[in-house]
Amino acid sequence: MSPARSDATATLRGAAVGALSAGLAVAAHGAGGGGFPASAALTLLLLACSGVGAITANLPPRFHSSSALLGALGFGQVAGHLTLAATAHVHAVLPAAPMLLAHAAATVVCALLIASAERLYRSLVHVWRVVLRGEPRPVAVAAALPHPVPRRNPVDALLRASISRRGPPVLV
Template sequence: MPPSPSTGHLRGGLVGVLVGALAVAAHGVAGGGFPDSAELTPVLLVAALAGCAASTFAGGRASVLGLLMAGQLASHVALSGLLGHEHPTAATSPLPTGGMLVAHAVASLGGAAIISVAERLYALASGAVRAVLARPSAPRVAGPARWSNPGVPHYLCPPNGAIGPRAPPVPA
């Protein structure tokens, strides 16, 4: 059976899609508004960068979660600058606060859980398909038994003159 495929491309695609889709959904649900096609372009660029980073860096769940959170933050900054919604401290920082922060954090955690489950299911399904479609290997032909010293029998007669190893003792 050939070696199992890497899940890097799958992870990268899922991170890219989830960064874009969940950033727009979380931003809209938290009251920030939904973007039009022109406002969606920077979000798609951020999603593509996050997806490329996820497919090139081999990491576990923590790296996927970190990339999702960074993508959510960068998408929020892009959306808040284009849509013009106001934060309490909009003059000093475009970072999310309150309900917007919670929405983006929940989106990141949910996305990381979805990606983790998808990678496990992909490994399971691809392993089953590879096992079914793989050519059967040639059966092994067992050869003759090899003893460490072929000149000596595998048992030794005791020196007291017994006929075999399970014979009664010879009378003296």
């Protein structure tokens, strides 16, 4: 693989990790009793999760495994929770059991979704590349066959000219 494009799904993986980390951190935080964050907390959360997504997208190809994906999502959940806990929130930095379970469940669900999306993306990109990279082939046009010209016999021409094509008169 070339260094410019080491893995076709790296950008997809990074964007998905960043977006899902932010969205599911808020959802798991709310489901665990933390409530919905204010605009300042949400802005910091988006910045933190964008950073996690950017780091994930730029990981070397040897870190593109399921366990690395689960670790990146876990790191995103931890970063999201710490960001939400650092802003004016009512709970402690260490999460309670329901919130911890909600964050863990969100991490596993996100890992499964991203892994499935990567497999589908790889298959679709492979088909697109095969179809679009095909060498252009000239279109085969069937050569027009000449129509056979019947031979003209001078006797036939005289006979055809002498045969009257007029019918009987019409009664008025």
